[in-house]
Amino acid sequence: MAQPTTETAKPRRSLKRAPPAKFKDGVSDPRGLPPACYTSAAFHEREIETIFRKEWVCIGRVEDVAKPGDYVSIDIVGEPLVMVRDLEGNLRVHSRICRHRSMILVEGAGNARSFNCPYHAWVYGLDGRLAGAPEMEYTPGFDRAACRLPGPKVELWEGFVFVNFDPKAKPLAPRVEKLTRFLGNWHMGEMVAVRSFDFHVGWNWKVMIDNYIEAYHHLGAHRLSLEPVMPTRLVRVEDLSGPFTIVHMPHVEGTEVSGFYTTGEEQAKLPAIPTLTEDERRRPSLIHMFPAHLMSTHHSQDHVRAKGRARAARFRARHESGDRPVSAVPRRGRGCERWRHAGLALALCRAAPPVPSGASAVGIRGVAVAAHGPAARAVIPPS
DSSP states (O other): OOOOOOOOOOOOOOOOOOOOSSOOTTOSOOOOOOTHHHHOHHHHHHHIIIIITTSOEEEEEGGGGOSTTEEEEEEETTEEEEEEEOTTSOEEEEEOBOTTTOOBOOOSEEEOSEEEOTTTOOEEETTSBEEEOTTGGGSTTOOGGGOBOOOOEEEEETTEEEEESOTTOOOSGGGGHHHHHHTGGGOGGGEEEOOOEEEEEOBOHHHHHHHHTOOGGGGTTTTTTTTTTSOGGGOEEOOOOSSEEEEEOOOOTTOOOTTSSOOGGGOOBOOOOTTOOHHHHHOOEEEEETTTEEEEEOOOOBOEEETTEEEOOEEEEEEEOOSSSOBSSOOOSHHHHHHHHHHHHOSEEEEOOOOSTTOEEEEEEEEOEEESSSSOOOOOOOO
């Protein structure tokens, strides 16, 4: 009877990797932030004063106020602002608090020829100048011409509207010149937002950024959806220096991400973007501009058909603050997968910090856009 043969088992290759002996220049410690940086009220206040009151923060798109008189109100780090297109066609951003007794002048969005204070009927032009103050001519030393609504510095970049509360802040465009060149073939300044929706979130603004610019979580949270199409192993980072990060998430050869979030009658087609290279057409890219502006470029001809009209999507999330400035992480569940799909499906996105306890403000806002003219732009909308 033949004796059974025994074979020496081959040693299994360990999946663990030893940490590199040397990191890239400028990287001294690859560890993430301590948990307190996501939950501490004191740290949050420090971020507000040292980052969000000193850096350029996006508040919207130029087409949000397309016509003279159009306005949109928004709160950023506790500052009530209004973005408006004045009667001469200039885009302006003012404080929306009356200079007399600090009454809110305007809320929401709409179209107006002036801003009228509901308290003492002071009237401001859309350019911010005080146009009327009843009975104030009897007040010694009052100079109506010297009174106007203050506002932050404003800069337009690729169709986005940025503000900065630091009067000494350097211009934004020179700082992101390399990013502007990288995005040149997309012509984002020609794009327009044509649909928006809001949802509420309750986690720290840095969690959104941490999650947005990596695909490592595809292995767990998206193992049955995104990972088979855009696997973690294909991710790479663009080697450009500046106050931004570009992460490429190519999809598997032979698969199409177009139509991944919409099927059947939901799909409609827009013309392709002729200026894109083949690599740009095939490669979704996620972009983080410091401190909290998020974008993604993804060439797709899909957009949602809603209420009888075909239109692309805008996406906005709102932070609601409680006893603490934030909670650390989102909860897992059905909704978790859905919002993450939405975040990856959008063309353009911005994020703002959470606000102090008891208040709320726009926290994350994304824009899926379509351009005027023959080269219309769009992206996959959320399911």
